[in-house]
Amino acid sequence: MMKGPRPDIDSILERYPRHPQHLISLLQDVQAAFNYISPDHINLICDHLGVPITKAWSVATFFRSFSLEPRGEHEIKVCLGTVCHLKGGERLVEGCERDLGVKRGGSTEDLRFSLDTVNCLGACALAPVVVVDDQYLPNTTHPRLSKLIKKLE
């Protein structure tokens, strides 16, 4: 989530020397600062690193942590690691989809919420786990999650 003033794109670019090896790191920083990567950002990154635009697009679309569309203000990530799957993670995703009216991977129209699934957060002892805006919710149940979503609305 956004904390403090948003850094401008130039100051992010200046963090890295002009070498293609920094493409992924730069995309990550832009994603973190703006919540998504716009075509303009990609063009500026390519100019800075001397990387062809096609290559930047292929990288940005290959890795699942990059979003080319604006994400919601609150990010809900439901873990679907093996243990979370066994303990009902899938039902939590379905519950969120019903509550928010979006499918997994999508954002609500008002850009208040994004709903994502993650493969494993490595917190298997707490399964099923949901992370809302970097806060881990151990042994989550759907009623508790619904309540939290209502509170954030």
Add this chain to the structure above:
Amino acid sequence: MAKASTTPKMDDFRLGSVSDFAAYRDSLVAARDPNQPVIVVCHGTGCQANGSPKVSEALQKGIAAAGLEARVVPLIKNTGCHGFCSRGPLVIFQPAGLFYQRVKPGDAEDIVNTTLIGGKVVERLLYHDPHTGEPIPYDHDIPFYRHQQRIILKNIGKIDPTDIRDTIAAGGYQAMAQTLTTMTPDEIISTVETSGLRGRGGGGFPTGFKWRRAREYTILSPGQVYIVGNGDEGDPGAFMDRTLMEGDPHAILEGMIIGAFALGASQGYIYVRMEYPLAVRHLGIAIDQARGLGLLGENILGTGFDFDIHINRGAGAFVCGEETALLASIEGRVGEPNIRPPYPAQEGLWGRPTIINNVETWANVPHILEKGAAWYAGLGVSHSTGTKIFSLVGRVQNTGLVEVPMGVTLGHIVEEIGGGVPGQEKFKAVQTGGPSGGLIPYELKEVPPEELQLARLGLKSRGSLPVELKELPVDFDSLLQAGSIMGSGGMIVMDNHDCVVDVARYFLRFLQEESCGKCLPCRLGLTAMAEFLDRFSKGQGTPGDIDELQSLAQAIVDGSLCGLGGTAPNPVLTSIRYFRDEYLAHIVDHKCPAGVCRDLITFSIEPETCNGCGLCAKNCPQACITGKKKKPHAIDEKACVRCGVCRDVCPVDAVLVV
């Protein structure tokens, strides 16, 4: 994520020689008051999620309020994960090891008054043996810890990972200082070879052999060499690497520095999964502090050896755990694997020899050089030496992280350390090795006749599986023989509520999504396999389909480019090998014995048990549950989508699944 602790201010000087280092360590040890109690508060991701930062704060406040400042002030230390995640937040009094579990901020006052001031134990916070009900005050007596042998995890839970002084006082960097000044690169490589260390990331490739090859290539073609730590722990259900990176980051750095010295490398990279923000933070702090003291960077400890480490954050692709894909991603490219050979030891980063090892492998290296190859080779069993960390999760009493010597039995880990399956006599199966591994059942249901004959005579045929697979030794080769792999060390315990068809389908879907798409067998083959399983889970298909699925799986094993595709069919193949009857139940009887596959089950409410609270009706997304308040409710089967919400919310377990 709450901040674990603020970074302490470090001493502002560089250690110019090994004797400087020894003197510094002695001064750190001498500055410690052995009589000062230390209260350790676990700050692993699990305990933090359960509120340990607040517990730590409450303890600080409680001590200040009690006026203990004037007397012996205990040191409160926020450490990495203690492993016993299901009991968090954990608070431990060192050095005695008094163990408090599930501590809430509200307990702080009691802890201060009763234990710190009164010198007594707060009994309600102790761990109670689930079988006898007896309280067990000290950590080393608790079965979960008693049956472990902690070598790599030794310092985690004792040191503050954000303060390098704590690591150094506990013996950190000693092996490195010794190695850099008294050993030649060849001696280091020979030591690692003789120790028998095998890669902890999954493949189990002999580490020393890999180093030796890279060394040969660098002699043939002098120039830059790279060292890489693989912390891209993607297997669902595994969190050994996360715990190491969060709890003892210096052990990984130390191993990498030793490896760099042996290979003549000057640049290293650690690749960390993006889902592990705390690990990135702690590694970053560790690198800065080590660099500040002259343990990393230019002219390490005045030896003239330069080596530095850069952290690369993963970007969310499972395939990047595969070494060639990981290296591509460090170079800033799409994380697709390459055909091997050439192996990275020959041509890795930017075409130069590169040693890539899992971070747990790196953390083993300092121990081997400090205590010797013979000591290490004496741990575990032949061909699988040392200890291994496992994440024991799923349907088991004690979930968490355990470290045991290689070769202990599966049953020992699940039953002695894990405390068995809650409410059931035995586990149904254990999934090892994540999506590349397989399901290992409690016992063989259909034992080959010749095996049975030998078993009756009390003999074990050489190279055959034990009849009771809970007796299977957990080492690289035995697991492979059982059709699974060691993998990175994830162990997911399953019981009768878990359906093997569903689990196989889950892993296939996972891999199908994570397949990078470069080679055809993996890209299209996994999709075709998933279609088979989708049909089975709906009760469709014929018994002949199972054989067809097996032959398709074999084709994918044979034809895939990298380890992802090459091992992807393992969960399906082992589940068919050990649980064919369950597949037949789906296909022939149209039943899911575990009550998981939605198309084959029905939900109903047991009128005798239902208390009419109405929670199910309130939460049902289909609004298909009706009933008067305080009267038994009923589900309209036709409208029911079998989402399971009613079963989740029912406080009296009145929802039945058939």
